[in-house]
Amino acid sequence: SLSFNFYAISCPGAEFMVSNTVRSASSADPTIPGKLLRLLFHDCFVEGCDASVLLQGNETERSDPANTSLGGFSVIDSAKRVLEIFCPGTVSCADIVALAARDAVAIAGGPAFQIPTGRRDGRISNAANVRPNIVDTSFTMDEMTKLFSSKGLSLDDLVTLSGAHTIGLAHCNAFSDRFRQDSKGKLTLIDTSLDSTYAEELMKKCPAGASTSTTVSNDPETSLAFDNQYYTNLLAHRGLFQSDSVLAKDGRTRKQVEAFANDQESFFRSWRESFLKLTTIGVKTDDEGEIRQSCSFAN
Numbered sequence: 001s002l003s004f005n006f007y008a009i010s011c012p013g014a015e016f017m018v019s020n021t022v023r024s025a026s027s028a029d030p031t032i033p034g035k036l037l038r039l040l041f042h043d044c045f046v047e048g049c050d051a052s053v054l055l056q057g058n059e060t061e062r063s064d065p066a067n068t069s070l071g072g073f074s075v076i077d078s079a080k081r082v083l084e085i086f087c088p089g090t091v092s093c094a095d096i097v098a099l100a101a102r103d104a105v106a107i108a109g110g111p112a113f114q115i116p117t118g119r120r121d122g123r124i125s126n127a128a129n130v131r132p133n134i135v136d137t138s139f140t141m142d143e144m145t146k147l148f149s150s151k152g153l154s155l156d157d158l159v160t161l162s163g164a165h166t167i168g169l170a171h172c173n174a175f176s177d178r179f180r181q182d183s184k185g186k187l188t189l190i191d192t193s194l195d196s197t198y199a200e201e202l203m204k205k206c207p208a209g210a211s212t213s214t215t216v217s218n219d220p221e222t223s224l225a226f227d228n229q230y231y232t233n234l235l236a237h238r239g240l241f242q243s244d245s246v247l248a249k250d251g252r253t254r255k256q257v258e259a260f261a262n263d264q265e266s267f268f269r270s271w272r273e274s275f276l277k278l279t280t281i282g283v284k285t286d287d288e289g290e291i292r293q294s295c296s297f298a299n
């Protein structure tokens with residue numbers, strides 16, 4: 001089973017080595033925390049938190065279009081490299097992914113807290129398992145609720161964990177179906193729940209024919225800070241994805257959005273709980289799975 005400080009005897013410096021790696025990578029590139037946090041989400045929802053998302057090869061999860069915009073792999077690899085020098089064959093890639101995401105949040109100004117470790121690495125990674133397990137921005141509340149509850153996560157967890165969009169970036173194609181630009185450059189809202197000034201700003205950053213690598217900030221107000229600004233944005237009809245906006249619209253979740261917008265501490269308290277649940281989805285422990293030598297390939 002998982003336990004706090006699982007590596008206390010086998011590799012006492014493990015958590016320190018991971019957080020050092022995340023810290024230095026993030027100070028060189030401030031977009032790293034967002035990438036590490038999303039990587040964890042996409043790992044845990046497919047085959048559980050087992051580093052299946054890291055495996056390279058034909059038809060692995062990484063090759064699915066829903067995962068092509070993932071990043072942060074090189075940070076996980078450099079943490080693993082250090083760990084293999086000091087504690088060979090000891091620390092799983094699955095734990096590195098979870099710890100790195102935990103540290104990324106703290107580095108961006110969010111809550112810092114302990115999480116249990118002892119995850120083992122999986123050997124299965126199929127592109128075909130990605131779509132049925134990852135939320136699409138077009139999902140309705142009912143679809144999101146159903147998928148989250150299949151992972152043991154509640155409606156409160158959905159509202160809380162969506163708060164991850166207080167940091168990080170999104171490519172234009174992730175929200176471009178919410179408005180349209182006519183030939184004269186004039187805006188037409190397709191999703192009328194979107195604030196039109198905000199939609200204009202997005203359209204300017206993502207004009208028709210923009211490069212597919214163009215990105216915008218999920219939270220333009222405080223893009224690098226892990227704070228409760230995301231929820232204030234939602235109430236102002238400035239949620240970037242349809243799946244964000246719906247949290248403020250739906251009667252089942254609106255109260256929670258308002259509470260988090262009004263009280264950052266309550267968001268942070270919820271975050272600790274929901275993050276713990278996220279990081280224990282479908283974990284492999286004890287004699288299940290393996291400790292990979294390289295995070296990109298099964299042993």
Ligand code: HEM
Binds near residue numbers: 069144170171243
């Ligand atoms: C609930 C449904 C969710 C949907 C539909 C969703 C969808 C997306 C999409 C489309 C992007 C933009 C990707 C890109 O274009 O590069 C994104 C970014 C991001 N998501 Fe989510 N997401 C959801 C929940 C979550 C959760 C639960 C977490 C983590 C706990 C998370 C963390 C992130 C982060 C940190 C980014 C920024 C990534 C970066 O900077 O590279 N998301 N999400």
Ligand SMILES: [Ca+2]
Binds near residue numbers: 049
């Ligand atoms: Ca996984």
Ligand SMILES: [Ca+2]
Binds near residue numbers: 219221224225229
């Ligand atoms: Ca923010």
